[in-house]
Amino acid sequence: MKTLYMVRHAKSSWKHDVGDHQRPLKGRGKRDGKLVSQYVAKNFEPPQKIVSSDANRALSTAHYFKDALNISEADFSTNSALYDFSGQQVMQIVKSLEDQQDRIMIVGHNHAFTSIANMLGNKYIDNVPTCGFVMIEFPVDSWKDITTGKTVKTVFPRDLKK
Template structure:
C-alpha cells in the first residue's frame, strides 16, 4: 500500500501580463489560503517521505507556507512537475523509489485533478469525489490510498480517494 498526497498551488497573481507563467507569485488570496491548508495538514499529521514540487514560483511559494508543518521532509523541485498533463506526472510517479510509502506532489491543474480521477477511476462515487470531479481549486488537497506495492505498479483505478479538502471548507 502506498499513499499519494496532492496539493494544487494557492491562488496566483495574474496582474502582470509581462510576467512569464512560470514566474507568477501568489495573490493576496493565495497568501491567505496557503496557511489555512498548512494548518489542515498539521491537524492531519501529514508527514510524507518526499515532496515533489513544480519549479514554478507559485508552487514554491505555496510550499513555503507548508514548510514549517513538513519540517525535515526532503523536497525535489522538478520541471517535470510543472505540467498540465496528468500522463507526465503519472510517468514521474512510476519512477519513485519503492522505499517511499507516502509522497506529496505540489503542482498544477488540470494535471492534478485529471491524475486523481484517473487513479480513482471505477471507485465508489462519494460526496468528496463529486466535489473533486466538479473542481480541484487552488490550494485544494487530496489524499489517495493506492493498492500497489511498488510505484511501478501505478495504474488507472488503483487508488481510493481517502480525503479531499478545499480552503473554503476551512474558512
C-alpha cells in the same frame, strides 16, 4: 501501501508583468497556503518527501507545506516535469517515485491534477481548486504498480472557511 498527497498550487496573481512560470501567489493564495498546510499538518501523517513543480506559484505553495509539516531540505525537491497541464509527465513522475518512501506529496497544476485525481482515485472531483489537497491510497508496494486507488480525503480552502 502507497499514499499520494496532491496539492494544486494556491491562487496566483496575474497583475505582474512576468511569464507564466514566474507568476507569484496573490494575497488569497498566501492565506490559503498557510490555512490548508496547517490543517494538513494537524490532521495527516507528514509525507516522507515533497516534490514540487519549479513554477514560482507551486514552489511558494510547497514551502507552506514544507514548513507546516517540518520537512527537511533533503526531503524537499523540485521537478520541472511537474509544470505539466495534461498529466502525462505527472504520471511518469508518480510511477517513478522511490519505493522506500510510502507517503509522498506532489505540488503542481491543473488540469493535470484534477485529471489524475479522477483517474487514480475512486471519487469524482469536478475541479481540484487552488490550494486543494487530495489524498489517495494504493494497496501496492511499488509506485510503478499503482492503478486506481482510494480517495481517502480532500481538503479544499472553502471547507476550512465555513
